[in-house]
Each structure stands twice: as C-alpha cells, then as structure tokens.
Amino acid sequence: MKNWLCAILLLALTACATSPTGRSQLMLVSPEQAISASREAYVQTLLPLQKEGKVDSNRATARRVQIITGKIIAQAIQQFPQTRDWEWSVKVIDEPDTVNAWCMAGGKMAVYTGLLDKVKPTDDELAQVMGHEISHALANHTAERMSVALATQMGMMGVAMVAGDSEYAGVALSGSALAAAMAITLPNSRTSESEADLMGIELAARAGYNPRAAATLWEKMAKVGGSTPPEFMSTHPSPTNRQSTLNNLADKMMPYYLQKGDRPIYPLN
Incomplete structure (x- = not known):
C-alpha cells in the first residue's frame, strides 16, 4: 500500500x-491524449445537435464566426507552428439561452447563439472571445x-x-468522456484564465482586432448577466480587477493591432 x-x-x-x-x-495526461479524446468528444457533442438542425443553421452568422476565428487561428499557427496539423473547427450552436463558447484540445470550437444575440459583440469583441478560448487549447489547459x-x-x-x-x-477514468466534461462543463482555474487572457488578447491584436475590446466585452457580459452571471462568466472565474488588467494589456498590444499589412486567414468551412 x-x-x-x-x-x-x-x-x-x-x-x-x-x-x-x-x-x-x-x-499526467499528454496533450496528444487530450487532443485524441477531445476529437471523439467533439463528435459526440455535435452529433445530436446536428440532427436537430442546431449547428450552423444561419449561414451568415456561421461565416462571420469563421472569418474572425480563421484570422486568429492563422496567428496561432504562426506563434505555435505545431498547431498547423490540428484539425481546426468552429461551429455555431443554436441555443439562444446559452451565453457561452469553448475550445477543446486540438482546436475544436463552438460558439452559442445566446452569446451572439444577447451580448451582441462587435467583431473586435467576438475576436477576444475566440482568442481567449483558442488560448486555452494552445496552453494545453x-x-x-x-x-x-x-x-x-x-x-x-x-x-x-x-x-x-x-x-x-x-x-477507471474514461478518456473521451472526461475530455468532454473537462473541456465544456468544468471551469478553468483563475491562473489558467489569466493565462488565456494574456495570450488571447495578443492573438486577437495580431489578427487585426482592437485589444481595447477585451474590456468592453466583459462590461457587456456583466450587463447581460445582471445578478446572475451568464454561463461564459460563471465558467471563467476571474479576479475583480480583470477589466483593469485587460486595459493595461491593451496598451501593450496596440503595436500589434496597428501594424500595417494584410492579416492572413485560416480557411474554415
């Protein structure tokens, strides 16, 4: 014993x-194991929703999310070349009461219509959401x-x-079931959240999105939630000074945002 x-x-x-x-x-679990398990969990998560017609049901909305996310993915690949072989994917799930988004290991993502319709993020603000979630995957969270x-x-x-x-x-633990639970339902630590904030705001800025939108996004999130925070906030614990921290980070990220030249886009469909 x-x-x-x-x-x-x-x-x-x-x-x-x-x-x-x-x-x-x-x-204890390798990034490769997490990616494999998440690939299976992603299919299991989307399959019943696809049968109900709840995945990418609005073509224009899906395309908007793909363009914004594709620009951030292109920057992620430049910064982390090993992710070039990931099977990147993003889907819009038609659930109007769910204010949430997530990214599993290996770049498997989803955004809920509740976040898009209730928060009404600008492209810059939506880029902060996607940059943050992609950073969770990049950091092997x-x-x-x-x-x-x-x-x-x-x-x-x-x-x-x-x-x-x-x-x-x-x-014994079930790899794919655990991956689905960890990636979608359980919160990250505050340390991981701060890490995703730092990495995500830089990725979005490099992709051509205003880093100052990170703070305004959280202002909108707080207003939507009222006394009860939306799911995206409840599963993303943060210190009370998060907006101040994001504003300070934005100052440092402005040179990336202001740099001239076209921003590449990773093709998603």
Whole structure:
C-alpha cells in the first residue's frame, strides 16, 4: 500500500510541463491524449445537435464566426507552428439561452447563439472571445484539467485501497468522456484564465482586432448577466480587477493591432 501511494506522489512530481507563459503544469495526461479524446468528444457533442438542425443553421452568422476565428487561428499557427496539423473547427450552436463558447484540445470550437444575440459583440469583441478560448487549447489547459482530475481520482483510489474499499479502488477514468466534461462543463482555474487572457488578447491584436475590446466585452457580459452571471462568466472565474488588467494589456498590444499589412486567414468551412 505504501508503494502505491509513493508511486502516485512520484508520478505527480515528475509529470510536469511548462505552459507558453512559463507556468508549471501538472501533465499526467499528454496533450496528444487530450487532443485524441477531445476529437471523439467533439463528435459526440455535435452529433445530436446536428440532427436537430442546431449547428450552423444561419449561414451568415456561421461565416462571420469563421472569418474572425480563421484570422486568429492563422496567428496561432504562426506563434505555435505545431498547431498547423490540428484539425481546426468552429461551429455555431443554436441555443439562444446559452451565453457561452469553448475550445477543446486540438482546436475544436463552438460558439452559442445566446452569446451572439444577447451580448451582441462587435467583431473586435467576438475576436477576444475566440482568442481567449483558442488560448486555452494552445496552453494545453484541457490536458491540465484532465490531469488534475486524474490525480484526484488516483488519490481517492489510494485512500479507498487503504480503507479496504476494493469496489471504488477499481474505478477507471474514461478518456473521451472526461475530455468532454473537462473541456465544456468544468471551469478553468483563475491562473489558467489569466493565462488565456494574456495570450488571447495578443492573438486577437495580431489578427487585426482592437485589444481595447477585451474590456468592453466583459462590461457587456456583466450587463447581460445582471445578478446572475451568464454561463461564459460563471465558467471563467476571474479576479475583480480583470477589466483593469485587460486595459493595461491593451496598451501593450496596440503595436500589434496597428501594424500595417494584410492579416492572413485560416480557411474554415
């Protein structure tokens, strides 16, 4: 039993990686495993919605999202060349009461019509949403959340074994199911959110979108939510000074936004 617990501790100590901003991350699940699991989860998530006609039902809206997202993806690939081989995808899900967007590992994305219709983001503001979500994938946050969940379950399995609960101790995690839960329903840590803010605002600025829109986006989000924050905010915890932080970041990102020349676009369909 002591050997089992020591093995868990050793694995947690050695399975570390470094994020694009230099932060240490727990990586019991590799980015490649997270991408594979997310690919399966993406199909499982969209299939029933497609059967109901709720995916990309408005061609003009879908095209708007594709153009904005495609410009940000092009910048992501320039900054992170290994993502060139990702199967990038973005879909608009017709759920008017859902104010949310997400990006799984490997660049599998979705935006809900509730965010588009209730927040009514400008192109600059929508670019902040997509840049932020894409940054979660670039920083391997899905793999990180899966790893935290796995470490937690391993610890509970160890406790169960000590307590003699052999039934619980034999429970195993399902990769694709866990990926879907982690990527869509569970919140990132505040550290991960701050990291996605920093990376996302730069990607959007490089793509030609005004970084000052990051702060106005969150102002709109707060107004839409009222006393109850919309899902996008509730699953994206943030410190109270987020808007101030974003305004300060915007000043630093303006040179990217103001640089001359055409901005490439990654083709999405």
